[in-house]
Amino acid sequence: MQWIILVFVIFCLSFILLMxxxxxxxxxxxxxxxxxxxxxxxxxxxxxxxxxxxxLVQVDAEDHAIKIKEEKKASLGQKKDKKKRxxxxxxxxxxxxxxxxxxxxxNLFHIIRHFLSKxxxxxxxxxxxxxxxxxxxxxxxxxxxxxxxxxxxQVMNSFFQLQGVPSIxxxxxxxxxxxxxxxxxxxxxxxxxxxxVMLKIVKAWRKSKRxxxxxxxxxxxGV
Numbered sequence: 421m422q423w424i425i426l427v428f429v430i431f432c433l434s435f436i437l438l439m440x441x442x443x444x445x446x447x448x449x450x451x452x453x454x455x456x457x458x459x460x461x462x463x464x465x466x467x468x469x470x471x472x473x474x475x476l477v478q479v480d481a482e483d484h485a486i487k488i489k490e491e492k493k494a495s496l497g498q499k500k501d502k503k504k505r506x507x508x509x510x511x512x513x514x515x516x517x518x519x520x521x522x523x524x525x526x527n528l529f530h531i532i533r534h535f536l537s538k539x540x541x542x543x544x545x546x547x548x549x550x551x552x553x554x555x556x557x558x559x560x561x562x563x564x565x566x567x568x569x570x571x572x573x574q575v576m577n578s579f580f581q582l583q584g585v586p587s588i589x590x591x592x593x594x595x596x597x598x599x600x601x602x603x604x605x606x607x608x609x610x611x612x613x614x615x616x617v618m619l620k621i622v623k624a625w626r627k628s629k630r631x632x633x634x635x636x637x638x639x640x641x642g643v
């Protein structure tokens with residue numbers, strides 16, 4: 421009996437510790453012409469760490485599928501390599517599934533918006549170089565890139581808690597066709613907030629499902 425109580429107490433303390441723990445997500449993206457490199461690192465405290473590295477992202481010219489090579493590494497040293505192909509049909513199916521979720525879960529946007537408002541976005545760096553082969557076109561493209569980055573930063577500032585001054589630059593390349601982007605940032609949030617959001621979504625889903633069943637029975641006369 422004492423062992424059961426001890427295990428229960430340890431479980432409760434661990435759950436409480438997890439609820440108040442902060443998850444840090446480091447995101448790094450490097451793109452140059454046709455290739456991209458993505459690295460996502462999840463960290464809790466200093467000793468729990470998980471890294472997803474995608475060193476190769478290419479687009480197949482024949483069927484426009486995205487070819488991805490993944491490297492996963494945990495804090496204990498386990499490492500796994502995997503290759504994936506993402507087709508347009510797969511993306512379309514995910515989009516359809518997301519739309520169905522929106523229809524079933526009431527106030528999903530407000531739930532997610534409230535969760536995003538508790539996230540802290542820091543260490544934002546976004547540097548780009550663009551060239552279209554001649555000076556005038558490259559200058560226009562660089563100006564358009566500045567405008568897009570300004571809009572994106574305004575959206576980020578309205579959804580997240582943007583901390584610090586972002587480091588942003590756009591360099592025009594006048595004599596060549598060139599496309600290069602380096603983007604990195606860190607997102608931090610309490611794990612307890614994420615758990616609460618998931619519980620709210622599940623609750624809203626069940627409520628919407630029950631309401632849909634009641635309406636169906638009413639329209640069909642219970643048949």
